Amino acid sequence: MKYLSILFTLLLLISCEKKENGKSVTVKPEKKEVIIKEYGLTFNDFKVIRDTIRSGDTFGTILEKQTLPDSLNVHQITQKVKDSFNLRSIKAGKPYIVFLDKNKPNKIQAFVYIKDRINYTLIDFRDSIRVENKHKPTTIKRRTIAANIDGSLSETLDKAGVSASLAPKLASIYAYSIDFFKIRKGDNFAVTVYEKFIEDSIYVGVERIESSFFEHKGKRYYAFPYKTSESQKSESYYDENGRGLKSMFLKAPLDFFRISSKFSGRRFHPVQQRWKAHNGTDYAAAHGTPIKSTASGVVEKAGYTGGNGNYVKVKHNGTYSTQYLHMSKILVRRGQHVSQGQIIGKVGSTGLATGPHVCYRFWKNGVQVDPLRLKLPNTEPMKANEKEKYLAHIKPLKVELDKIVAKK
Secondary structure, X not given: OHHXXXXXXXXXXXXXXXXXOOEEEEOOOOOOOOOOEEOOEEHHHOEEEEEEOOOOOOHHHHHHOOEOOOOOOHHHHHXXXXXXXXXXXXXXXXXXXXXXOOOOOXXXXXXXXEOOOOEEEEEEOOOOOEEEEEEOOEEEEEEEEEEEOOOOHHHHHHHXXXXXXXXXXXXXXXXXXXXXXXXXXXXXXXXXXXXXXXOOOEEEEEEEEEEEEEEEOOEEEEEEEEXXXXXXXXXXXXXXXXXXXXXXXXXXXXXXXXXXXXXXXXXXXXXXXXXXXXXXXXXXXXXXXXXXXXXXXXXXXXXXXXXXXXXEEEEOOOOEEEEEEEEEXXXXXXXXXXXXXXXXXXXXXXXXXXXXXEEEXXXXXXXXXXXXXXXXXXXXXXXXXXXHHHHHHHHHHHHHHHHHHHHO
């Protein structure tokens, strides 16, 4: 067997040689040119220049650097394309490609402005100026993922081969039920998603969540998107019994945080160096972290005091009010209506504070209370006739999720 393999190698070497003037010459296989096609153009046909929009660049200044087609100047070109291509939409940091004639003087043949991974504008200068706002072909694929928590939610998703961008989407869905800073090993989840791909192969990300559950501390929380009426602009999320997941209040004024001090009748104040009541919950976060209003309402106060620093107080209704202290920046004004989740300021350490955090205060019927111990009101329940439709809609989705977990 050993001799056969040696013989085969020799024959292969001999076959790759030919004789010229009585001498053996090794024949090297010809390299085939790789044909590159994208944006409706064959790159091999042009001299291609890739660049990025810089601060101060305009479509006009980019054209001025190129050799233009005969009888055309920059002004004439911008006038011809302005109705199809918004010249003001060009943004610094966005990539573009210039396609030039391979022969000198290398006149511009086409220009591609890349808006994002999918959408682009093609301006073709050949023959006559033609503008096309186009997008790359995309496909949507559906799959169900199930995993046990191993590290953070983002890390777990990454290990499962899912875009980490799904993490904030799940965190938003369960914002009223689960504190994602407290998830732990042993927690698990399953989620059915629709994912977008460019030309069937390049992964873009999660397009939509169809169904999910998250099991935390032994309790399973289901979530299914559903519209209760045709006039509803976006879907709301409901559990397996048709109860809305959205509470009147968010669990916290920050997306990601650490509780540094809880509501207490007696706490040693780190600045005043004395024991006193702490009628709020301190959420530590990096300086500049966005602070959200935990519920819709009207800004009752927005200003500064020596103790509170920069602060905002929101009145939600005749029963509830909330307050947010020590902001580095206030982003709302007194009398302004704010919606749930709207950013009203940035985390800071103004007033009596030793480090960046927001002190979150909560009033019920004029009395300051601990929101972490309070049973907060949910959204309005689903109507009976709509609930019947909803339960029929989610039945196969729930069965699918439960089967995936059973197989693990």
